């Protein structure tokens with residue numbers, strides 16, 4: 001059985017306006033697909049579509065060969081794990097309880113769920129956070145616990161919606177390095193970001209060409225490219241309406257945005 005996510009011709013309209021227009025993409029285990037685009041381009045709408053949370057006006061979304069909207073939450077959790085921008089927890093449950101809850105699809109004892117949760121926390125160097133109320137953790141600590149929950153869910157595909165948005169540079173680096181490790185361990189990653197440079201933290205030398213970058217603009221796919229393509233900067237510049245230059249820094253390509261040249 002294939003565990004791929006297949007979005008095919010996805011179209012969403014609200015009040016006659018297209019939020020997403022004929023978008024297609026495929027993510028299989030081992031793939032890394034980054035969705036980039038300016039505010040309002042439709043990135044989160046695409047994520048909701050992929051999770052089966054948004055009704056389509058045309059097109060289809062399947063995961064593991066089945067229509068995603070027809071799957072129960074348990075069935076969907078067997079394929080897709082979702083990391084939002086911020087963990088939404090209002091109850092002061094512990095980090096361990098939060099990660100153990102990601103095991104809900106497994107028919108197992110609470111003790112077993114907690115064992116797996118502890119192992120997952122250890123994999124992200126967060127065992128010490130296990131007994132702490134999640135509401136008291138810093139943004140970076142919460143995201144590390146959220147990644148442990150992804151691991152505990154044991155889904156072959158992970159969906160990340162700008163997961164480093166509220167983190168400082170050190171925490172962003174750490175989070176994306178962690179995402180890179182998950183990817184290299186065989187998971188498929190669909191990652192939304194409007195900051196292309198955070199992706200560099202997920203890479204190892206030589207893996208740039210394996211990251212696919214999909215640019216969204218006004219609900220449509222504006223370009224699709226590998227991260228190491230020479231013209232990626234031009235594509236990015238067009239969707240963000242800036243000039244974007246790729247610079248080599250310590251063997252990594254980083255992108256810098258510059259104002260559009262004006263006619264004098």
Ligand SMILES: Nc1ncnc2c1ncn2[C@@H]1O[C@H](COP(=O)(O)OP(=O)(O)OP(=O)(O)O)[C@@H](O)[C@H]1O
Nearest residue numbers: 014015019037038039040041042043044045046194
């Ligand atoms: N339920 C809705 N009804 C009407 N318009 C909506 C709805 N949801 C989203 N939109 C609009 O659709 C467009 C795309 O929104 P979306 O949140 O998908 O963009 P985004 O690329 O994720 O943006 P950002 O980077 O700001 O998070 C926006 O113009 C938004 O205002």
